[in-house]
Amino acid sequence: GQNIDQPTEMTATEGAIVQINCTYQTSGFNGLFWYQQHAGEAPTFLSYNVLDGLEEKGRFSSFLSRSKGYSYLLLKELQMKDSASYLCASMDSNYQLIWGAGTKLIIKP
Amino acid sequence: ETGVTQTPRHLVMGMTNKKSLKCEQHLGHNAMYWYKQSAKKPLELMFVYSLEERVENNSVPSRFSPECPNSSHLFLHLHTLQPEDSALYLCASSQDLEQREAFFGQGTRLTVV
Numbered sequence: 001g002q003n004i005d006q007p008t009e010m011t012a013t014e015g016a017i018v019q020i021n022c023t024y025q026t027s028g029f030n031g032l033f034w035y036q037q038h039a040g041e042a043p044t045f046l047s048y049n050v051l052d053g054l055e056e057k058g059r060f061s062s063f064l065s066r067s068k069g070y071s072y073l074l075l076k077e078l079q080m081k082d083s084a085s086y087l088c089a090s091m092d093s094n095y096q097l098i099w100g101a102g103t104k105l106i107i108k109p
Numbered sequence: 110e111t112g113v114t115q116t117p118r119h120l121v122m123g124m125t126n127k128k129s130l131k132c133e134q135h136l137g138h139n140a141m142y143w144y145k146q147s148a149k150k151p152l153e154l155m156f157v158y159s160l161e162e163r164v165e166n167n168s169v170p171s172r173f174s175p176e177c178p179n180s181s182h183l184f185l186h187l188h189t190l191q192p193e194d195s196a197l198y199l200c201a202s203s204q205d206l207e208q209r210e211a212f213f214g215q216g217t218r219l220t221v222v
Contacts (some may be wrong), residue, residue, distance in 0.1 A: 004151065026206070030207070042111050042199070042213035043152075096165070099151040107206050 002026045004100035005073040006088050009038050012078055020073045028093020030080045032064050032071045037102065043087055046073070068103045075105075083107045112136040114212035122190065123222055130185040130217045132200030137152050140185045140206050146197040146216070158183060159206050178203060191219045 003025045012018040024032065031050040035043040048054055049064035049071060061074040075082055085102040092098060113134045122128050134141065143155040157165035158177040172194075174186040183200055200214040 008149070014166070040215075042113070042215045044111065046211055047211045089152075089206070091208075096154065097152075097211075101149055101151045106152065 002090075002092065002098045004088055004090060004098055006100040006103045008101070009104045010108065011059075011108060012075075014078055014080060014107055014109050017074065017076050018078060020075075020088075020105065022071045022073070022086070022088035022100060024069050024071070024090040024098070024100075025079065025097050026090045026092040029066065029093040030093065030095055032062075033089040033091065033097065034062055034071075034073045035089065036084050037087060038084045046086075078107050079103050080107050080109070111212045111214065113200055113202055113212050113214040115198075115217055117217055118215065119199045119220075121220045121222060122187070122193075124190060126190075127186070127188040129187065130198055130200075132183040132185075132214055134181055134183075134202040134212070136202055136212060137204035138204050140203045140208060141177065141180075142201040142203075142211070143183065143185050144199040144213075145199060146199055150153050152199070156176060156185075157206070164206065169219075177199070177215075187219075192220075195219055195221045 004021045034046040037043040047062035054063045059076045063073045085104050087102045088100040089097045126168045141158045145153045155169045156175040161177045175183040183222045197216045201211045203211045
């Protein structure tokens with residue numbers, strides 16, 4: 001079956017670094033996505049990885065290991081506005097996104 | 110503002126009512142999607158349209174009926190819903206079915222009483 005696992009909730013301190021992990025099992029693979037969703041708002045695209053390695057985009061970085069079926073989202077210099085849910089999704093061979101349940105990130109001062 | 114607009118933002122309906130959710134995208138995208146988002150559960154893909162043709166229907170009950178009159182508009186018609194259908198319904202669009210980046214609307218919070 002197809003499955004995405006990510007932690008339900010994480011807490012971190014303003015100014016610190018946090019890593020949100022995601023493991024996936026899908027029928028075929030066409031890339032791994034991370035989306036951010038603030039409470040009551042639309043999910044917004046953060047990153048897309050299809051090759052192994054680290055992609056950096058400002059304070060956010062995303063890593064992929066295809067052989068391990070593993071990805072993480074790294075958030076640096078955390079700000080209060082980073083409090084949100086972070087959704088991991090893997091695209092299968094039919095270009096269908098398989099979503100995780102999301103990780104709720106709580107930032108404390 | 111993501112370029113995808115959904116109305117209404119909130120909807121309360123009885124189990125015998127008929128209502129419709131509307132989605133409009135101003136991005137020139139060819140693919141549009143309906144998702145259901147329930148608390149602490151993964152996004153569930155309901156319907157996919159590409160160039161106004163339905164390409165995916167993930168075993169969704171017939172009480173949900175989609176309509177795509179043109180590439181910019183997508184509707185979800187609702188009738189005789191159940192309380193367990195209460196959820197956030199999200200519309201999304203992408204340039205094509207390979208959806209390297211999908212743009213979501215803010216959703217309709219549906220409560221069935």
